[in-house]
Amino acid sequence: MSDTEQTPAVPAQAPAPAVETVDQREPLLEVDHVTLRFGGVVALNDVDFTLYKGEILGLIGPNGAGKTTCFNAMTGIYQPTEGQIRFRGEKISGKKRHQITRMGMARTFQNIRLFPEMTALENVQVGADAHHKTSVISALLRLPRHWKEEREGREKAERLLEFVGIRSRMHEFARNLSYGEQRRLEIARALATDPVLLCLDEPAAGFNPAEKEELLQLIRQIRDTGVTVLLIEHDMRLVMGVTDRIVVLEFGKKIAEGLPAEVRDNPKVIAAYLGVPDDAA
């Protein structure tokens, strides 16, 4: 039970300039010819793309295209059958989930998965705890480290709740928040782990157009703080509006990659979306 897992040397998140041009092309996450089979089902077939630092990449595709599977492989939930995934140059497979989080990858869930019986503030504090070291001894004896980290975590949590706009609800139990507030809380909790890469799994699901617009603003603000964003989304308009580049999956295969405008006009993509390039909700 020793504190064996050491935090990998994550440089304190550089306050990277907002307009770090994609041209520099510093790869952050490399999906290297990944194939993933479940028995006879090929969920991902030789998927290959790279996510560069500072960009917002959209991962889109029709239902069942393998978006979430791809996402789960990237966050270490599934091990690729073939190929590998590298995050900041290191192989993901074989790493424990909490280690991947500490390396700087955070995510939200398609179906919200907060800790319902904890307050909004506590939910975010759990995220902030990812880099804390207080364990049973320091907590039991109330050593200085406990107080220091507790104060830090609390301040960070309040700041992030302010950032996503639900600070006034911080003492409310997560289960009692509205749907939109819960989605925001998930983002705040993920940001509390100090991610370099934030993966959002259909963050706009169930939102009305006004809420979607607010979400777009929020995603841009997050990018402007230097966090790279991977966005899985169904709503084409949202994806077109916010992403720098787009990768399109269909039946587990990558069928297109490029700038939003290129992807929109790609006949394969149009075909995949049943001839409706803009399935505007």
Added chain:
Amino acid sequence: MTTTIDPPERRETAVDKLRNGREAISERWHHAPRWVRWVLLVAVIAFFYALPNKEFYQYLGPIPTPGANFTQVMFTVSIYVLLAVGLNIVVGFAGLLDLGYFGFFAVGAYTVAVLTSPSSDIKTLWPWLLVVPIAIALTMVSGVMLGTPTLRLRGDYLALVTLGFAEMIRIAAVSSEFLKGQRGFNQIPHPPGQYADGRPVFGVLDARPYYWLVLTLIILVVIGVRNLTHSRVGRAWISIREDEDAAQLMGVPTFKFKLWAFASGAAIAGLAGALFAGKQNFVNSQNFELLNSIIILAAVIFGGSGNIVGAIVGGGLVAYMIERFRGIELFGVELYEYRFLFFGLVLVVMMIFRPQGLIPNRRRAAEFKDRRKEVIVGE
């Protein structure tokens, strides 16, 4: 997402009053000024220190037990309270269903017995006080040994394995030559200490000093547990209980913290076992029936899982209720024989009227309240 709306106005029934009663008390408690809370707390603690004195409890009407020495009963009750506080960490906070918690109590008691008793094969005859930390450490080790392979399992599997563990300990106690089975270990030394006139503080006849010792340790343990639950450790435990996958992905080293929950719970049970052995003077295989594990689990759920005060009240009430039946005759039948029947009835009634336990954690209370609203919406 279920929508919850306020239920339509309706007349408050007796059942509602019963349900709302505690919420009102809890509200008042949480809004009371700090000094009021301290005064009340000190008063309650003083009451329990005074309780085993005959000069005090003879005025308490039906509270003292007619069929058993009340001081002895209070000692048993205090041991159960200590166990409930420990199990509450595992079940209430970390959400790990442990059906074999009493096994750790047995490990603590047997460690003391083997290392101190003259009937033990190894005849180390060490003093009690020296052995207590060893007993706690060994119990923690056994918790870690049991936890390392099993905490990778979830839910039902964990319950089965822990159940098996308690049975293993019991059967080892019954049939192993080294653990002396039914014959057991005798002359286990008492805790040290003498009065000015040379009489030992912890003797055979008077159970009060043992009770006071356990009560004091309960207070220390509760402070420790509170420190843990109001920290990163407690947040990690609750997040694991709430959604283990999400907790992992938010950077919680879940396995490590589950192991810590197991080890902390085990340590408290080991302490309780050591105290029990030091008081009883005698340990044999009959002390560790499986039923005890179930009773403690029921006590934690009865009191309100995930709430320290709930666990204390639950452990205390359940242990007391069982003893209270001793010596009461109704239609020529000794009620004590039917104690578990009544216990079962009380549990059923509880599950109908207060499924969240007597004093639930505030979060769970909120949840059940919501659910009631939802039910009303569905009507």
